Amino acid sequence: MKKVKNEKTIKIISFILAIVVSVGFTILSYVFCIYLSLFQANSIKNSLYETDYYTHAYEQFCEDVTDILIPIGISSDELDNIAHEADMKTEINKYVEDFYNGTDTDKVRDAVKDALEKYYKKEGIEEDRHTASLTKELQKYISESYTENVRNKWFKYLKRAKNSLRNNILTTYLPITVLTVISITALFLVQKWRHRAYRYLIYASTVAVILTAAGPIALYKSQLYKRLSIQPKYFYDFAMYHIESAIKNMFVVSLMWVFAIFIFAILIKYKKKKLHNLNII
């Protein structure tokens, strides 16, 4: 009787510990995927490259310069090549890597000044206080436009989400990880035979597989993320590519859990065989 009661108690404790482990596995999968796929600089830069973001941002900057020049009556051809796509790409990447506050606009300002001086000479416009003031203002507007196209506001929101997740990692996810590790250890200590602990780990991993795959499947099928109100189009295209990459990564992580289940199953078989050979079971 006492033996049966003990066994029942062990089963209940194991069950509870396994639930804790399964919650831990699921949450850690999501955090791992989201943090590494969505917020890591390298994955962001890869998505920017794949969607031709740098070219589009540069083209948008050129259009903005045209808009600045039209009311002034200067053709945008006169201020061609005041910025280069490669330089803009470097600035965007720097911003994505560490969201630092500065954007190097010295080259752009110098190029605007040189181009305007050539224009005045070509048109026979005498350089005076008025043209000097115009040059200064155009340098200001154009470099502001350059900065705006480098530092798209949506990257700022991405940064805020990343910081929020990072703060939660310390306050919430770290304790969950510690709890998961303790629960796994306790699971092994509580069980008489190791293979029973592995069985509970298989249950926990199965849940992790289902939930890690279910979320992305549901999102992919509903295409909810495609309704995000993001402008301009080239940033929207980058965001869609980036989100879909993160979804694919979650599938990969769910496959890792399948692999883990496979390993646990082999270990169970191995342990049982060992015990069988020793005539213990």
Next chain:
Amino acid sequence: MRTVKKVMAYIFMPLLFLALDVSVSYILFQPLIEDVKGYANLLLLDDVPDFAQNNDEIEKDRLIEEFRDSRNKYVAEDDNNTENNVEDETIEAEEKQIYIPLSLIEWPNYGDPYAWIKCERLGIDSVLYYGDGYELLRKGVGQYIGSYIPGYGRPLMISAHNTKQFEPLQYIEIGDVIEITTGYGDFKYQVDDIQILLATDINAYDMQKEEEQLIMYTCYPFERLSTRHKYRYFVYCSKISGPILEQ
């Protein structure tokens, strides 16, 4: 017995774990889930955003042809109004007042090139876009979307750059005629006032006025190489012909 054990082990237990995991996770992370839901409601539209670009290379003749074809549709559908028995396409609007039910008109969307503006004497000849953002003023004349479409009986306010489509406006005179061609009718307006006002002057226009008035404006002065356009050049025109949209 073995089957029961197998069912328990391979189906029941995983499902039980799944149910409990979802419940525990939901309870633990409800505040975060609510936050994410809140942000999603703010950021999600009803449908996938439409980034379709307006055709920049609309040919003038093709556009006018489209307008004339669609205009016939409105006139043909208006059977109930005996005053509008237009038998011949060539009947001038001045001779017979045409009434078109507003319900037949599709209000333009932001960015639509919905009309054509012309002034022969000055050489103004441009597409009229609904909206006056930078991207539209780059291409043609833009309409302030807080104003009304031709025929509505209320003010219609349009603008363009003084270095592009509205550069000729500096030569406009009282009595000049401006033509606006839409898909539902041709309108003519006559200039009856020209004023130079501060850009921030709120008395420059009154959208509540119950009179159809075409207001054209552009930056002033008409000089190149200036970033300081504190003033606006306003041209006020009264309607002289064109259909009336019946509300």
